[in-house]
Amino acid sequence: MRNVVTTLVVLGVLAGCSSTPTKEQEGASVEDRKPTVSQPAQKPADTGVATKPLETKTVTVNPLKDPANVLSKRSVYFDYDSNIVKDEFKPLVTAHAKYLSQNRTAHVTVQGNTDERGSREYNIALGQRRADAVKQMMQLLGASPQQIETVSFGEEKPRAEGNDEKAYAENRRADIVYQGE
Amino acid sequence: MTTILTRRIAYWLTVLLFAALPLAARAALTIEIVGAGATQIPIAIVPFRTEEALPQKITQVVAADLTRSGLFKMVDAGGMVPVPYEPEQLNYPQWQARGAEAVVIGTIAQMSDGRYDVRFRLMDATKQTQLAGYAYFAPAGDLRQIAHKIADVIYEKLTGDPGVFATKITYIVKRGKTFELQVADADGYGPQTVASSTEPLISPAWSPDGTRIAYVSFERRKPVVNVLNLATGQSRAVANFSGSNSAPAWAPDGRRLAVVLTKDGGSQIYMVNADGGGGATRLTHTSSIDTEPNFSPDGQWILFTSDRGGGPQIYRMPASGGQAQRMTFEGSYNVSPRHSPDGKSFAFVQRTGGGQFNLAVQDFASRQVQGLTDGRIDESPSFAPNSRMILYASHMGGRGILAAVSSDGRVKQRFLENAGDVREPAWGPAGKK
Numbered sequence: 001m002r003n004v005v006t007t008l009v010v011l012g013v014l015a016g017c018s019s020t021p022t023k024e025q026e027g028a029s030v031e032d033r034k035p036t037v038s039q040p041a042q043k044p045a046d047t048g049v050a051t052k053p054l055e056t057k058t059v060t061v062n063p064l065k066d067p068a069n070v071l072s073k074r075s076v077y078f079d080y081d082s083n084i085v086k087d088e089f090k091p092l093v094t095a096h097a098k099y100l101s102q103n104r105t106a107h108v109t110v111q112g113n114t115d116e117r118g119s120r121e122y123n124i125a126l127g128q129r130r131a132d133a134v135k136q137m138m139q140l141l142g143a144s145p146q147q148i149e150t151v152s153f154g155e156e157k158p159r160a161e162g163n164d165e166k167a168y169a170e171n172r173r174a175d176i177v178y179q180g181e
Numbered sequence: 182m183t184t185i186l187t188r189r190i191a192y193w194l195t196v197l198l199f200a201a202l203p204l205a206a207r208a209a210l211t212i213e214i215v216g217a218g219a220t221q222i223p224i225a226i227v228p229f230r231t232e233e234a235l236p237q238k239i240t241q242v243v244a245a246d247l248t249r250s251g252l253f254k255m256v257d258a259g260g261m262v263p264v265p266y267e268p269e270q271l272n273y274p275q276w277q278a279r280g281a282e283a284v285v286i287g288t289i290a291q292m293s294d295g296r297y298d299v300r301f302r303l304m305d306a307t308k309q310t311q312l313a314g315y316a317y318f319a320p321a322g323d324l325r326q327i328a329h330k331i332a333d334v335i336y337e338k339l340t341g342d343p344g345v346f347a348t349k350i351t352y353i354v355k356r357g358k359t360f361e362l363q364v365a366d367a368d369g370y371g372p373q374t375v376a377s378s379t380e381p382l383i384s385p386a387w388s389p390d391g392t393r394i395a396y397v398s399f400e401r402r403k404p405v406v407n408v409l410n411l412a413t414g415q416s417r418a419v420a421n422f423s424g425s426n427s428a429p430a431w432a433p434d435g436r437r438l439a440v441v442l443t444k445d446g447g448s449q450i451y452m453v454n455a456d457g458g459g460g461a462t463r464l465t466h467t468s469s470i471d472t473e474p475n476f477s478p479d480g481q482w483i484l485f486t487s488d489r490g491g492g493p494q495i496y497r498m499p500a501s502g503g504q505a506q507r508m509t510f511e512g513s514y515n516v517s518p519r520h521s522p523d524g525k526s527f528a529f530v531q532r533t534g535g536g537q538f539n540l541a542v543q544d545f546a547s548r549q550v551q552g553l554t555d556g557r558i559d560e561s562p563s564f565a566p567n568s569r570m571i572l573y574a575s576h577m578g579g580r581g582i583l584a585a586v587s588s589d590g591r592v593k594q595r596f597l598e599n600a601g602d603v604r605e606p607a608w609g610p611a612g613k614k
Binding site: 109116117118119120121122124125126128129132149150151152153154156157163 | 486530
């Protein structure tokens with residue numbers, strides 16, 4: 001979040017500087033001075049060329065998609081038979097909760113998943129528990145419950161195919177998906 | 182993402198495609214049998230007169246049905262001179278010498294309107310009396326079904342239990358990225374795709390009258406309960422509340438379904454109408470997982486899975502909700518309860534100490550539990566309407582397959598599909614006689 005603010009401030013400063021005209025000595029044409037462009041010491045006299053300020057477009061990076069931002073990370077992983085959000089995922093959940101509390105029109109669906117072992121219907125319920133655990137944590141940190149829907153895919157949409165523990169661990173997961181994605 | 186219109190067009194093209202295939206289409210499932218019943222009745226089935234001229238060899242289907250049950254042993258029926266088609270032609274001493282206790286004979290004649298007149302008799306080889314005899318009149322397309330009905334009569338006369346050879350099964354096939362809900366004969370013959378999706382389909386459940394199948398679809402990016410009308414091919418969502426909707430189970434009156442909804446936070450059991458109208462009536466009121474409801478045949482009780490005791494176990498409550506009683510006490514993971522149609526027991530899945538998931542059956546009266554299978558992952562038990570066989574999902578060679586086991590554990594069958602991953606079977610109800 002702090003990275004976003006810094007970026008915006010820097011871009012704001014850049015935008016503010018670009019349109020200030022500089023008054024030169026009489027007779028010389030007025031041209032815009034930009035901090036990043038080096039100016040010649042002597043300006044050419046009566047070039048007759050009209051100049052126009054170059055507009056700088058403000059480029060904002062979507063924090064949700066910025067790989068440098070924790071908000072682009074969307075998956076919380078769980079132990080077998082567990083729906084406890086482990087400590088290593090608390091910063092991720094906290095970041096999304098803060099984003100939701102600061103962007104009240106944003107909506108997410110949290111999708112719960114399980115590995116393939118056991119009854120499919122019981123796994124739908126387990127996956128739901130995982131999604132709900134993430135939702136509850138986000139609510140405690142300031143997100144509004146109306147912003148968060150929770151659903152379960154149980155074992156039906158695995159990210160990793162395979163019968164080994166590596167695949168199982170990848171599938172014991174809750175994913176945070178923003179509306180419109 | 183396809184629109185509803187393109188999906189509908191695709192559906193009707195599929196229907197037309199299947200309607201255009203000849204009904205004598207290839208069987209997609211072949212069945213392997215292991216094990217035998219406690220006693221096997223030796224029976225001889227003599228090819229019916231003029232049968233060799235027909236596309237469907239009725240006596241072959243009858244023999245396959247009876248063999249597959251594990252309760253019959255086929256006695257060589259060839260080499261008799263003359264070949265018997267009528268009772269007075271039977272040479273009983275010769276049949277007894279071959280060890281047959283029963284002999285089946287019959288005739289087929291084509292009528293002037295093109296239909297077939299099929300007659301058979303079941304004869305007791307020892308008492309030399311007729312045990313049963315029927316005549317059927319039907320077009321060529323129904324010959325296979327007539328064979329199954331003949332097998333049902335023989336099975337019932339000689340074992341005392343109703344036969345289930347003329348019933349249907351449903352299951353889900355995953356091929357690549359497509360999920361198909363299929364309906365086939367109980368011997369796997371003639372599968373028809375009745376619903377298809379690029380998102381998962383699970384938990385099919387037959388209505389008690391066999392006209393509809395409830396199932397769970399993930400097409401809306403969350404689980405929703407649909408009911409498919411088999412005659413019209415139309416599916417309608419009957420539970421699409423916020424959160425997840427799953428685990429449909431028909432009440433015996435066929436008008437309501439128990440389902441599991443998370444709309445009020447947590448997986449709980451509710452009743453909804455089978456036509457989708459009205460809201461949902463909540464049955465369980467816990468902060469645990471309560472799921473996998475299953476009605477008793479008399480409609481009075483619901484078995485379900487709950488982790489209110491710490492881990493998933495099976496409980497029973499009145500069908501209107503209320504006090505639940507725990508049923509399973511062995512092991513830490515008992516799920517997927519299914520009443521037997523005769524109401525005397527229930528099948529379920531237990532996780533063993535070694536981490537396998539196997540089928541077991543528990544008798545209500547004695548509370549005794551018997552393990553039935555020993556695969557790595559066995560799930561989704563479904564009783565045949567006569568309570569004698571249980572269809573379920575297993576794994577072989579990395580793929581999902583269907584399998585069946587007799588309720589006493591002695592007879593085992595494996596259904597081998599040509600391609601695709603098969604799962605989630607459900608045995609259809611007994612048909613009209």
